[in-house]
Each structure stands twice: as C-alpha cells, then as structure tokens.
Amino acid sequence: MPRSTPPATVHDSLVLEPRDVRFDWSALPLHWIPDEPMATHTINVLHLLLPEGERWFVKVFKDALPLITDEQLREEVLGFIGQEAIHAEAHQEVLDHLLGQGLDPRPYVRQISWLFHRVLGDKPGLTPAQRRENTIERVAFVAAIEHFTAFLGNWALNSPGLDRAKADPTMLDLLRWHGAEEVEHRSVAYDLMVHLDPGYLRRVRGMAVSGPLLVHLWVRGARFMLAADPTLDGRIRPTWREARLIARRGLLPDPGRAVRSALRYFRPGYHPTQEGSSSQALAYLATSPAARAAATH
Secondary structure, rough: OOOOOOOOOOOOOOOOOOOOOOOOOOOOOOOOOOOHHHHHHHHHHHHHHHHHHHHHHHHHHHHHHHHHHOOHHHHHHHHHHHHHHHHHHHHHHHHHHHHOOOOOOOHHHHHHHHHHHHHHOHHHHHHHHHHHHHHHHHHHHHHHHHHHHHHHHHHHHHOOHHHOOOOOOHHHHHHHHHHHHHHHHOOHHHHHHHOOOEEEEHHHHHHHHHHHHHHHHHHHHHHHHHOOOOOOOOOOOOOOOHHHHHHHOOOOOHHHHHHHHHOOOOEEEHHHHHHHHHHHHHHHHHOOHHHHHHHHO
C-alpha cells in the first residue's frame, strides 16, 4: 500500500498569523458581479458553507490538540485555528448582509449546521480509543476539504476575469484575503492527518467522502441562492454547461481543473505544498486592504 510523504521538514518555517480583518458591506450590491447572478450566487455558496464548516474545523482541531507530539505542528494547528475562526465570522457578516437585502439564507444554513453538528459532530458514549479514532477520521475529512479550499484560494488569487467584470472590490478583497490564507496554511490539516495516521487508506477515505459531499452541497447551494434571490423570480437555474461557459470567462473555477486537482490528492507522493504559491499568497496579504488595516490596529 502506498505511504504518504513524511512531512518532517515541510513546515519548518511556517508561522501562521490570524489577521483580525474587518469589511464594510453597506454598499455591497446583491449581484456583486454586475449582470452575473449565476456567477455571483455560485461563489456566494462559500458564505453558506464556510461559517458552520470552519467552526467545525476549529472544534475538530481543538479535539486533536492533545494527540499532537510535534511542537512545531502544534503551533501551526493553533495558528490554523485562529485563522479559521476569523474566516467563519467574515463570511457570517456577508450572510447577515444578504438577509438585509431580502435574500434569506437561513433555511439552507440550518441544513449545513445540522450536517456539521449532528452528522459530523461529537459522538456520545465513545471509549477513549473510539474517540481518538473518530477525531483522526474527522481530521482526514478536514484535510481533504482543505485541499479544495486551497484550490479555490489559488483560483481567487489568479482570477483577472473578476476584475474585468468589475466585481465589487470589497468582496474581491474578502475572497483573495481568505484565499491567500488558505494557500498559506494549506499543508496544516494534511500534515496533522499524516502525523496522527500516515496510512494511505485514511487519505483516500477522507477524499472519497468529502469530495462528492462538497460537490453535492455546492450544487444545492447554488440552486438555493438563485431560487431565493428576490430579483430573479426563479428564472435562472444553474447547469453544468452554463458553469463551464462562465468559467471560460474567468468568473468561476473551471470544473475540469477542480476534478484534476482532486485526483492529484490520490498520488502517493502528494503534498499540499505542490498546490499554489506561498510567496504569491503572502504578497497578496501584504497588499490586501483588509489585512493591512488589521495590521495597524
């Protein structure tokens, strides 16, 4: 059975800094990519999934902290927890703004909350050994999801189509600030998984469960947002064909590239540092209006 590449040296210089950013959503239009409701709401699915999802990440990683024996990795996990907690709150603010514009995201968010808290949450009555196994299994799910968030972050940092389409600059900064931090900490969940269980089967199982689930949730989320948009009256329904056409204009990630990225996760020698560029991520964080403002507080 293939084994994962040991991560002993990949995190030697990684120092994760939670950046306490703030965004002003008062002027955000409902369709923040002008005349592109499908592209807008397909990306808006992030705001539906991430607040509950990243709070769940934080809970899982806090549960995993007592199992970590590598002090450098422990520091990275603590930095990861800090960054993810801020991500959740930043996207929650967008949901609150959408509600004020007449688009109620709460029915879908309640379903996401149920998934993370009831299906993927703590299991009562477990023995210590079972609790440890459950924690490691959930870490593997997070590692697979973090592969996708790094893919999306890399796309956001390299998406001039959004600038050409005159997407709202505050939303662009949110997406690119968040995307840059996802690229910055892209190896932490994977390194933690390998630290707790270096077996290849755990990695495969994590992606086999998380990958299809994410696709399903994203498609359902896009359908929900377009149906709930009070300005559309249900006139627009998402299709894969339309998503590919929009992706060709640079307004959405290319579905084919997303599939190829997921398949790379199964390579025996895979490591997240092979995805995206840390230097590019840090360069954006040095210029992000929200991150720069946070640094001065």
